[in-house]
Amino acid sequence: MPSDYSSFTNVSGENETDATAYDWISFNFTERPQYYVQPYQLGNATNTQNGATQPIFLIDNVGNVNIDLSFRFESALPTGITVEGNASCSGTYTSCQSSSIELNTSYITLVENISYTDSFANITLYSNMSSEATPTTTGITLYIKGVES
Amino acid sequence: MEHKKMKSFLFSMLLAVALMTSLGFAASNTYYAKTVVYFNVPSDATFSIAMPSDYASFTSITGTTEGGATATDWISFNFSDGTQAALQEPYQLGSAGNAQAGATQPIFYIDNTGNTAEKFEIYVDSSVPSGISLYVNATCGTCTSPLTTLTLMGVAEGSANVLTTSLATTDFLNVTLYANTSAAADGISSRTVYLKSTAV
Numbered sequence: 001m002p003s004d005y006s007s008f009t010n011v012s013g014e015n016e017t018d019a020t021a022y023d024w025i026s027f028n029f030t031e032r033p034q035y036y037v038q039p040y041q042l043g044n045a046t047n048t049q050n051g052a053t054q055p056i057f058l059i060d061n062v063g064n065v066n067i068d069l070s071f072r073f074e075s076a077l078p079t080g081i082t083v084e085g086n087a088s089c090s091g092t093y094t095s096c097q098s099s100s101i102e103l104n105t106s107y108i109t110l111v112e113n114i115s116y117t118d119s120f121a122n123i124t125l126y127s128n129m130s131s132e133a134t135p136t137t138t139g140i141t142l143y144i145k146g147v148e149s
Numbered sequence: 150m151e152h153k154k155m156k157s158f159l160f161s162m163l164l165a166v167a168l169m170t171s172l173g174f175a176a177s178n179t180y181y182a183k184t185v186v187y188f189n190v191p192s193d194a195t196f197s198i199a200m201p202s203d204y205a206s207f208t209s210i211t212g213t214t215e216g217g218a219t220a221t222d223w224i225s226f227n228f229s230d231g232t233q234a235a236l237q238e239p240y241q242l243g244s245a246g247n248a249q250a251g252a253t254q255p256i257f258y259i260d261n262t263g264n265t266a267e268k269f270e271i272y273v274d275s276s277v278p279s280g281i282s283l284y285v286n287a288t289c290g291t292c293t294s295p296l297t298t299l300t301l302m303g304v305a306e307g308s309a310n311v312l313t314t315s316l317a318t319t320d321f322l323n324v325t326l327y328a329n330t331s332a333a334a335d336g337i338s339s340r341t342v343y344l345k346s347t348a349v
Contacts, residue, residue, distance in 0.1 A: 009182070011180045011181070011182040012180065013180060013181040013182065013183075014177040014179060014180060014181065015179075015181060016181055016183070018181070019181035019182055019183035020180075020181065020182045020183070021182075021183055021184065022182060022183075022184050023184065024184055024185040024186070024187060025184055025185075025186055025187070026186070026187035026188070026189060027186070027187070027188050027189065028189045029188075029189060029190050029191065030191065031193075032190075032191075032193045032195075032264060039186070043187075063180075065178065073186070077188065078188055078190070080190075081188050081190070083186070125186075127188065129188075129190060131264070132264075133190045133264060134190065134264045134265065135190050135191060135192040135193075135264060135265050135348070136188065136189075136190045137187060137188070137189050137190075138187065138188050139185040139186065139187045139188075140185070140186055140188070141183050141184070141185055141186070142183065142184050142185075142186045143181055143182070143183050144181065144182040144183070144184075145179065145180070145181050146179070146180045146181075146182075147178060147179045147180075148178035148179070
């Protein structure tokens with residue numbers, strides 16, 4: 001994550017219940033409406049995502065098989081708020097979702113068949129807030145699933 | 150000796166198979182990570198104002214300080230006598246065709262365009278000229294504690310009149326002003342009236 005791209009959290013959870021937790025992130029809106037807001041790691045503005053050059057998640061496939069990476073929210077987002085995700089990849093892979101796609105409560109695959117050798121995925125998230133949004137501080141769990149291709 | 154070596158090799162093989170089987174069960178073809186994503190949406194107490202010339206054309210209020218207050222059209226009380234006890238209603242931009250006519254045609258028609266209920270206050274920046282009294286009242290659909298009683302306008306923010314303690318985002322506020330005179334000196338003078346919203 002942005003605070004240190006050389007310190008990786010090893011993901012060992014094999015189901016959603018046991019999913020490996022890592023740092024929380026936040027979208028801090030300042031006006032209404034507001035579009036394409038980038039997240040902070042641990043609420044710290046100095047550890048903010050900055051597009052693909054400083055993605056919120058840098059993912060390394062440390063297994064011994066190629067994997068797909070998909071994302072979903074545990075529950076619906078607050079009214080007036082959407083989150084879009086996209087990805088850029090290095091190394092060997094079949095596809096990488098370069099254009100933003102809206103995330104929801106079903107798994108959306110952003111990366112397909114990324115190799116376990118010298119291949120990385122940069123995941124970037126953006127959030128939009130329409131005028132319908134009401135004042136809130138709401139936390140919703142985002143799951144990342146890596147599954148053998 | 151040969152027999153011993155064979156047994157040892159067999160044990161190693163068995164151990165290796167046992168270890169491989171164990172690792173096979175420990176590994177998975179699916180892994181999950183999770184984080185909590187917080188969405189922080191601040192309160193927004195914006196509002197807009199329409200005036201008698203056109204109640205469908207609203208001015209969006211973006212000023213967040215008194216110094217940066219959004220200006221709306223000027224209004225005037227055009228007295229015909231230095232002592233005029235009857236309450237007078239203001240004109241928008243000095244035009245009699247755009248006069249206030251009670252709550253049905255208020256001088257300020259306020260729409261809560263924010264994302265939260267809002268408290269509204271009104272005040273004048275400094276005392277009005279001697280012999281002139283400036284009053285205010287307000288009506289609304291379902292707001293809380295509207296200032297329905299005609300009340301002398303407070304001077305400065307610290308003495309502001311509360312027009313309503315809570316106007317929902319779906320509601321509107323009608324603000325009406327009145328003034329009369331008692332032995333007021335002739336002349337033209339002006340004051341600034343402020344409307345203030347606060348998220349509640």
